[in-house]
Structure formats: C-alpha cells, structure tokens
Amino acid sequence: MAVSHDGDVQALVRAVRGPLLAVVRTSRDFGAACEPLLAMAHGLAVTDRPSALDLLRDVETANPWRPEAAELRRRLLASP
Numbered sequence: 001m002a003v004s005h006d007g008d009v010q011a012l013v014r015a016v017r018g019p020l021l022a023v024v025r026t027s028r029d030f031g032a033a034c035e036p037l038l039a040m041a042h043g044l045a046v047t048d049r050p051s052a053l054d055l056l057r058d059v060e061t062a063n064p065w066r067p068e069a070a071e072l073r074r075r076l077l078a079s080p
Helices: 009-026 031-045 049-062 068-078
Strands: none
Touching (some): 009 049, 031 068
16 A cells, blocks of 8 residues: 655545554554554644544554553543
C-alpha cells in the first residue's frame, strides 16, 4: 500500500485507518500497526479532537489488550 503524506493528518488517517486496524485486530502485540495509529490520533487531536477520540476508540476495540489507546484517550479527555 503506497501512502503519500503531505501534512494532511486527516487524509493520512483515512488512507491507512482500515488496513492498520485490521492488523491490530490480528495480534495482541502488533506494535508496528498500533503505534502509527496512536501517533496519528495524537496529531489529529490538535485540529480535530473528536476524530482523534474516535480513532482511539477504534484502536481500543480492535485490540483491548494494549493499554496505550485507552491511556491516550483518557489524557485527551482530561486536557482542556
């Protein structure tokens, strides 16, 4: 899958969200798919907090054994 990133985090998330979530669902420990989704959610939170929270909920649902998405979501909800 070729993905171009021109600074538009929302476009990047749209392009890779589904395929990366599919990989996250297959393995409890697959950080190579989970970490980019967490980074995208973090970047997206700057301009579109609701979309970042949605993405983090999707990551949590896809792999509830990894705590990182829930932790980041809690931090975002607690920040102004």
